[in-house]
Amino acid sequence: MEWTGDVSAGDWLRGRLDDPPRGTIHDVAPRGFEAYVRILHPVHLERIPNERMPSFDAVAAMTDAGRESLFSRIEERPLTWREAAGIFGTEFSPLADWEHLTRSTETPGVLVTPAGDWVNPPLGGELDPAQVAEIATVLASHTAAPDDGVVALWDGHPGLLGGMRVRSSRTVYQAGDPSDANLHRHNEMLGRSAKDLWSAVTGKRTWHDGILSREISAGPRLELPGRTHVLFRGGVSELADLEWTDAAPWRGEDADDILSPSLIWPDDRAWVLVSDPDLDSTLVGGSAALAAALVARAGLDAVEIPADAVLDGHGVTR
Structure with missing residues (x-):
């Protein structure tokens, strides 16, 4: 992937987004696709077998050695949103947001289940690198241009860009x-x-300095309603490689904490992927066949949603 200052490559998106916003998925995901999928961001359950997890206050009061011993005994596993709804006594819906699903009304953070286990919530606008590769593998097989397209990053990520x-x-x-x-x-x-x-x-x-060079930091941006992005030329096939983070132009010193793309589309515009920082899920617009493939893909917590869907509890806030 290489940075490009030709932001006109994203002009086609602008006319297909709602401006002003209407509270539907088209505040961030362009209209005009046959089907839309919501990929729910990863959630993890932490527990100690045959032992109740301590309270957060108890953890804070532990010595360093005590915390080290605790963390060494914790087992972590992925948790689907449907499982989370069952744990917290709510009903799963493809349009539910995380806070409503888990009855969490306080500041988003680690939740404690009725059984005392810990649940790490999804990150807004972020997927882990392995999940990016999983999604990209499916996307690459549903375009005639898997090696040619655009990958974009929201320019509001702290530390991404340099500045005065x-x-x-x-x-x-x-x-x-x-x-x-x-x-x-x-x-x-x-x-x-x-x-x-x-x-x-x-x-x-x-x-x-930021993670990106001064040339890129001072360069043109793609301006969409409520969001501005830095563009890179690159094919989705590059992201399908599990080692895609090694070659990402925005790779910083901590490769384990690399940003996932905010927008991806191929040159034939067969689909578009959107990870907006205000949302706890990633949206993909494309063909019905692509939607079915994403929902069926093992390793993805994905659900098909109607066009003009309003996510439960909120639209996209600015």
Whole structure:
């Protein structure tokens, strides 16, 4: 995959998205496809066999050795959304959002099941690398252009792009015994805060690198309703390789924490994939045959949804 500044490649999407938004999937997924599929983002259950998981307060009170012992005993397995609905006593629906499905009304985070196990919730706009490869394998067989297309990333991911930011022009004196670790951390925090305050008035703006180069960071973006994207030329066949992360242009220092694509489409526009950061699932528009193949694919928690579907509880928020 290579960066491209030719953002006109995505102009066809703009006229097929609802602007202003109407609260349907077409706020983010273009109209005009025969069928639509919702790929539910991964969820994981954590438990200790024959033992009840401790409360989060109990974990926080443990020593480092105690937490290490606890985590070494935890077993993790994937959990389908249908299974999660059964665990939390709700009814599964292809249009349900995670919060309604699990009755979680607080800030999204790890949930505790009635049996005391932990459930790690889905990430908004993100798939794990193996799931990207699984989806891409199916997509590649439903286009005449598996080696030619566009892969896009939402430009709002923290640290993705470089930019002009304030750098402090003055440091702040900090007193205290340098051997005191707690005092050191306090002074470090205080120093950052004071420097930020000073910089807001007198600081100089300098370039700070992101994961992507300065050329890409300063380059053209594809502007869609409510979202702006960086484009890369590349075929979905590249993403079907389990090692796709090794060659991804946006690979940072932590390859295990690589971003998944926000948009993918082939040059023949046979389908489009959308992973919007506000949604707990990925949407794919394409043929009926593609929809059936995604739903049937082992390893994917995918459901077909109607065109103009409104996801339970919310549309896409901006």
